Amino acid sequence: MRQAEEVTFGGSGLDRAADLRGDIPALAAALQAPGARSVVIWRGKPLVRGEAQADLLRLPLDHPLLAEARARPVLLGREAGAVVLAHDISGWEPEAPPGEGFLDQSVQVHPLAPEGARFVELRALLMALSPRDAELAATAKAILGWHDSHGFCARCGHASEVMMAGWQRVCPACGTHHFPRTDPVVIMLVTRGNSCLLGRSHGWPEGMFSCLAGFVEPGETMEAAVRREVMEETGVPVGAVRYMATQPWPWPSSLMMGCHAEALDTALTIDPVEIEAARWVSREELAQAFAGDHPEIKPARKGAIAHFLLRAWLADRLV
Incomplete structure (x- = not known):
């Protein structure tokens, strides 16, 4: 991209x-x-x-x-x-x-x-x-x-020691080497026609909506994670998925993998445990939200990859 x-x-x-x-x-x-x-x-x-x-x-x-x-x-x-x-x-x-x-x-x-x-x-x-x-x-x-958060060996429980100028921890008891953790997360711009799918998590500021996101599970591809997360949270089936960009996100240790996903349907079935709400938003509504004029929607904050993906979609710069 x-x-x-x-x-x-x-x-x-x-x-x-x-x-x-x-x-x-x-x-x-x-x-x-x-x-x-x-x-x-x-x-x-x-x-x-x-x-x-x-x-x-x-x-x-x-x-x-x-x-x-x-x-x-x-x-x-x-x-x-x-x-x-x-x-x-x-x-x-x-x-x-x-x-x-x-x-x-x-x-x-x-x-x-x-x-x-x-x-x-x-x-x-x-x-x-x-x-x-x-x-x-x-x-x-x-x-x-x-x-x-990783001061002890995950294998034997002994206190580990810092090595390699801070880029490894080594257990003096069992010899296990531990490396910095990075958790892969998919965050997806889901579109169908002239609309995109936005959701909001529990506890977010009032009116804030953003792209759907979720952790990649062991043994799962990025594309499969996108389809699973969208289905779990909103009940929307997804077809084509393509990678767009990544963003390191140190809260605490994620790598956000931004994707564009094409929805196959628009019917929503929200899982209230996963998210608080979701809605389809037209390009015109999204432009209004970015301008600060939408009565109900506040977009993802500037600097987050969700804001980057949504603005790129508005400007037709996804390719």
Whole structure:
């Protein structure tokens, strides 16, 4: 699909420096180089400066804020020949607690952070970060989240140890190697004629509708997952399915595989356990929703792959 990598987190060509992960002398030398930097994450929120156009901060490795980290940093990659790490300071307890609900709009300011810097929910920054900053932030959030939830060996239960600059965990008891987890998810633009099928999950903001989505099951193809999920959630049979684009989605570790699916019928039978509602929406209604003028529908937020797919369909850019 044309412009597929315009999706937020879609990839900026980051050099992930896989050659350094197991090369201890080379990595040690890279960490001593003057250009080495680190991004900082607090409970999944990146440290940024600015608002409408936010910058992901990269701090020198001797910055006092990095001493707040309780675990070794993870190597994210290289920029202009210098390494970029990620430090997790989630143990810090701020005066302003995190918010609740669909989108945490609270910000936290650490007393040791550079002036104007604050921790912000990554979902609130979807359209504010450059492609490189977005890729670094998403990678840092996903890999640090994996370490936070996978500290013990799934085979024997013993505490595992961080290896390969943060890209493996190894169990010292049974020797099992564990690798970062990525969960494949299909998200589909389902169309029939001049209409597309939108749904809403329980707990979403009032009026918000988006593309249907669901996890790919073991032993299942992407196309089969699209057909199964659409049938389970809405009772709509699907014929042709084609891949459009992917989006890393670190909540906590998904890879969203965007697809276009052609419905064979329009009759809806909603599974109320799976979704709250679903409806067919014409191109004219969708354009009205994107303009903010629809009385009932608010579209998927900008920066999400669902918004990307729907806007591409409106502009006839699916091919």
